[in-house]
Amino acid sequence: QVQLVESGGGLVQAGGSLRLSCAASGRTFSSYYMGWFRQAPGKEREFVAAITWSGGSTYYADSVKGRFTCARDNAKNTVYLQMNSLKPEDTAVYYCATGRLGRVLGYRASEYDYWGQGTQVTVSS
Numbered sequence: 225q226v227q228l229v230e231s232g233g234g235l236v237q238a239g240g241s242l243r244l245s246c247a248a249s250g251r252t253f254s255s256y257y258m259g260w261f262r263q264a265p266g267k268e269r270e271f272v273a274a275i276t277w278s279g280g281s282t283y284y285a286d287s288v289k290g291r292f293t294c295a296r297d298n299a300k301n302t303v304y305l306q307m308n309s310l311k312p313e314d315t316a317v318y319y320c321a322t323g324r325l326g327r328v329l330g331y332r333a334s335e336y337d338y339w340g341q342g343t344q345v346t347v348s349s
Contacts, residue, residue: 272292
């Protein structure tokens with residue numbers, strides 16, 4: 225049974241920072257790329273960031289590029305999303321997800337197999 229548990233969300237003022245964590249269990253974590261997505265009320269889930277199995281490559285949505293950094297610690301089975309210079313439009317529930325064997329990275333929700341329960345990030349203006 226694969227489990228992903230996000231943490232680190234909360235309420236922050238615009239311009240502030242948060243670091244999200246996603247702890248994984250139930251599969252060989254280091255074999256899979258990982259991704260972060262978010263969903264704001266009334267909107268579709270959107271891609272935020274992805275990282276290869278080794279952590280050597282990352283990819284970001286244009287809306288967060290230069291402000292968010294994705295990293296992983298395979299020894300701890302954990303992936304992180306450092307979010308700086310937060311904006312009110314970053315307010316959403318943030319989800320981590322595990323990728324699939326045979327792919328290097330994924331940018332679509334359909335390219336991920338397992339999802340966490342999400343953590344709320346609220347940025348006040």
